[in-house]
Amino acid sequence: MRASGKGLRSALAAGTIAVLTIGAAGCAESDRDNGGGEGSASGGTFIFAGAGDPKNFDPIFNDDGESFRPIRQMYDTLITHKPGTAELTGGLAESWENDASGKVWTFKLRQGVKFHDGSPLDAAAVCANFDRWFNMKGEAAQSQMIYYQDVFGGFAGSKDAVYDNCKAQDASTAVVTMTRYKGAFPGAFTLTAFSIASPTAMKQYDSDTVTQNGDSFSYSAFANEHPTGTGAFTFGGWNKATGEITLNKNADYWGDKAKVDKMIIKIIKDENTRKQELRAGTVQAIDYPAPADRKALADEGYKVLDRPAFNILYLGINQKNPKLKDLRVRQAIAYALNRAQLVQTKGPGGAAVADEFLPNTVLGYAQDVQKYEYNVDKAKQLLSEAGATGLTLNFYYPTEVTRPYMPNPQEIFTVLANDLQAAGIKVNGVPRPWNGGFKDDVQQFGKQDLHILGWTGDYNDPGNFVGTFFGRGKVEFGDQAMTEMFDAIGKADATVDQAAKKTAFEQVNRDLAAKWLPAVPIWHAPPALATTKNVEGLVPSPLTAEEFNTVSVTK
């Protein structure tokens, strides 16, 4: 019967203890700050705040940036990009050659490169990787090789398969033969998904076992605990409870060795929290600072690094709607949009109005396409010419999502819809959750008249932009029979000669703007990085493919 009194007392006591310990904790923490990092001759630790969980660390089974960030530090690709650009340069292959048919690729491999497990990187290892992908068994595994499916068309036994075979001509020469020419190469060899992994480790840790469980898949020990590549960092561990991926310096790296001893990728999903952690000094760099915070961070002395734009946001037009089949109506929509104002009011720093569906650094960008300057009167005039006054359109936009090219879909929709209304087009906004209906409705069923969507380029190739959108009939844009457009893009993509390819794609881009207008390009919006002042050597990549071996943290 005295329990109640005692309970109260002990609760109070617990409170007191808590308060005392908090005080102690504060002290302990400041000690740590003073003690850690400095002094030692070592490079210290670099903590980078990422925006999401990676899936696993087997490159071939991944397709998203958050997984690729750590993978890229641990693995290398045959061909890579010059830092800060989308220009190709040698990776594991010092050089590469394409024969006249465009089907045979010969890679001269770098000498003396070793995987983290000590096994040598040679032509046999490279071929083992190509063969592994091609011969992957099981629908579960195959269904997760999204880039492979996209670039290489299919697996062993499929008539669409692009890959034929890989031969180790000698220890340092690998010859990859394709069944046909594909414009994606050599750019696609830079894809992080096609990183070269250690065949020994893959065998040891059973890399190909992907098992279905319920509505999803389990991956191998290789993918989860023993990723083994040739990269500047080795795998230290992934603490899922704290969301920390630890990477250690690879002392035997073939290229520029990492300047820091250890790198931690800390996963912080909320952009606001990433910023606050940066300010608190608990992380040294953050990805994707909110557009709204860039100025404040820069003013406070943080480095805000813009990646050169390599993406596109567009307003898709569905020609299943007969009214929208009329080019004049589509042009009216283009004229109605005040894209300059959208960029000014809602564009993240460095954003620019897009006139074409690819950034100007990519081959085939034309300087002289038709531009649709904001002009409401012109829009109204075109609409009445087309007999499409009083038009009502269903405008689909996604919710529950942000994308580098689309930091805030709701705001973008609201502004665009507003512009269209001003030109006399009635807009019926239809929000759909990104994975809970938007992609289905837009890309599977084509329920929309208009929608916003975009793309971040994977490698420097026009086919990766316009080819992806307009190279074949897609429900998204309605008309399955725009054969003229499909043919032109297909032909341009199949052109082996680079100069001819450039000319062909320039023409494609001119026609896209003036003749076909299947969508209206809105903007290129470069995603940024922000770091503390003492971080040096972080080179932002247009492909969000930063490598952190060049980063150093000064005191």
Added chain:
Amino acid sequence: MLRVISRRLVQLVVTLLALMTLVFFWLRSLPGGPVDALLGERATPQTRELLTRALGYDQPIWVQYGRFLKNVVTGNFGNSIRTGEPVTEVISRAFPATVELAVAAIIIAIGLGVPLGYLAARHRGRLLDNATIIVTLVGISIPIFFLGYLLKDWLTQGLHLFPPSGRISTGMDNTDVTGFFVLDGLLTRELDASADALWHLVLPAVTLATIPLAIIIRITRASVLDVLDEDYIRTADAKGLRNPTIRKRHVLRNALLPVVTIIGLQTGALLAGAVLTEKVYNWGGLGTLITDSIGGSRDYPVLQALILLAAAVFVVVNLLVDLSYAVIDPRVRVR
């Protein structure tokens, strides 16, 4: 007592099965679904087809349901779409985080709420009482995610009093034994880790405690006032008992009865509050898991398991509350 517990557990199982079936069929009827969630933006139609077959979505729905049921009965909730781990693993990792947070919040709420409510009742109508009432009313009316934002902005940005997010400092390299970081530090003698975890715990726990605290204060106050009005307190007074004795022996014990009930009812509210609090403080618990499983990714297997877990926790906690009620209140015990 055993009969009560077993009856409750049977009830729980039946409820959960019904809930599960409902959720299963509902999810299958939705657009998008796991296929969409598993495919990135790069997916080609071929990949989509492959995946549909790999997941067995081309089979009749009752075959799928049978498989689902078999899995669930054997404790297999499938794998998370987002991370590819078994759902049970994902949840058992997040569970301690939320429990740690919730327990801290409950300790704050009870530790402050009961004394404050009691004091307010004792000083009924005076400044302390009125101030307490106003503060609790605001506490109930403030959106707690906003409160979390404010606390975070004031105390971690301008003043670096607390860390802005997470459960422990990055790179602390603590040993994970139970998943309760504060406890782990004590167990492994990594006292600095324990202190650091506690330091991270303060703001989220305070944020999460706000509503339960306000409610406990109010209930305690009302309950103490009720008890003070009771005849047996007058009897105790008539006996000439000293005030402290009356308070401890006669007032508090009786006044705590409704508070115990409310604490049980608050468990649910705590889970809901954890969703918001954890998002604000990037706290890797169940709340974050819920947000992650819905927002964008639609991680249905995890979501499914979470719904079941929430219901189970709620039922179990209320069973515990009932049992504790029986311990405190002899009337329930015997009847």
Added chain:
Amino acid sequence: MTRALSDHKRRRIDELIARTSEPGGVSLLRDAGRRLLRNPTAIVGGTIILLFLVIAIFAPLVAPHDPIQRFPELTQKLTVDSIPGATAGHPLGSDPLGRDFASRMIFGARQTLFVGVLATLIGLLIGVLLGALAGAIGGWVDNLLMRLTDVMLALPSLLLAITLVALASRSTQWTVIIAVAIVNVPIFARLLRGSMLAQRESDHVLAARALGVKRRDIVLRHMLPNSLTAVIVQATLTFAVAILDAAALSFLGLGDPDINRAEWGLMLGVDGVRYFEVRPELAYFPALAIILVALGFTLLGESIREALDPKNRR
């Protein structure tokens, strides 16, 4: 013994009602009304709500501008990291899209009222219907309905709302309203059922039955009206919870997707949080408005409950 244990939570709700819904008819109500007017808490709460209602109803007259119009003078100075403050004609400056923030705040009262009232009303109607059915018919209907509410009560309210929104394939304003409404169904159902059960045994119902009044009439004329007082109190309190839940859903990115709509929870949960550092007013004003209105409804609800409590009748 088993009943006493497993049902005491339900009993608690039922007790609450039994207390507030004691038969007493008009004089009780008049009495309660008088006590209410003397209670400063009720007056503060009532004033807040009255003000809120007036602003909501007369929003178009009070607001200086159309809440969804974008003004060139505002958009000119608007960028993603700076939002213009007060200028001539725009006392509270701009919102993130160059609209008049003051007008949005004022129209916000209307939208917030709309969301809160509808969520409460729908929940109330369904709940009252189910509760009345259970209470009036009893037997297996009662059993079935109460098990159903058990399942719903097993999930915490916001969690249930989140799940409902997530499971709805489309997100609209109605998804939010209905999700928040459904969360409240079991509460109202239980409340009404408990109150009806309490009354079934009460003197005036027994008397009516003895006089041979038809069962339907007893339920409609005698039991329901008396039970409704408890429901009204609960509805007042629910309103506050409804707008808070709507705000929380917006914060989680699961709220009303149409940001043209000026609703305080939406404004706070989306713009307020996102642009907190650029212009904290975008968060402070809606937050303050929500707190005030929630406070007003809580104050009023509690004082009505207090006024109806027979314990306070002396």
Added chain:
Amino acid sequence: MPLLDVRDLSVTFERRGTRPVRAVDGVSFTVEPGQTVGLVGESGCGKSVTSLAIMGLLPRRGNKVTGEVRFEDTDLLTLRPKDLRDWRGRDIGMIFQDPLSSLNPVIPLGVQVAEVLERHQGRTRQAALREARELLDAVGIPDPARRLKEFPHQLSGGMRQRALIAIALACKPRLLIADEPTTALDVTIQAQILTLLKELVDDSGTALVMITHDLGVVAGLCDTVNVLYAGKVVERAYRHDLFAEPRHPYTHGLLQSVPRLDVDRGERLHQIRGSVSDNIPWPEGCAFAPRCDRLVDDCIGETVPLEPTFRGGALRCTNPVPKEVAV
């Protein structure tokens, strides 16, 4: 010297926002050692408030208590609340109306009895519990050892009241105040409890103030009776005198409304019309006036004093019931 001497006791309820209400208005009476004194009246007449005021049990806030309550040489009203606690339970015991709600539901009976002994007689818990068992035995609770561990809800109504009596008499107080001790009980139990009370009081020489609305109780127990109406003593007399010759119309009415066996069956029972709340709306005059059969002008014009009658009695009436009118 009287054991208890209440002089001009007044209690005013002053609640914020309401008119002050004078619940007890200048009540005086005395209790000699060993004597049993009744306070009689309808509910709301102020008899319970009087008893609570004597015990200092009225809430401190919102009440104004004036006058004197002399217990032997001490004016209880001047004591600090803390010091008054030393008297309560030790020198003055009290029993309340509802035995169920007057016992703490979550504390075993034994502790509730024992704690008063621990408090005033410095017993240890063990010793106090032993003594408590004897006390329960003394008040006629069977199997007291088992009952000590039980909770109030496990006892019958009569046993609960016995337990309360045991608590009140634990320290052998010189004065016991019983506030409607039998009202909540079955009639058969009522008689048992009254008998018990009477025995205990007689045995120990404890004085008893019996508060009741039940004239039957008064008839069986009290030495002198004070009839209260609207916070004032309207008539005081020895038991026999009162029953034989009630003078105040109110007392008269009360007695007449008790059912009797020696009256014809067809005759209607007398009733006093109206209720206590039908008061005159001004301070002077007789509060009973609106309900009185013997109303004359003087009743409502000026204050009616309490005037002594024979044998220590007193009466507050301008037009009393004549002596020869038999009841």
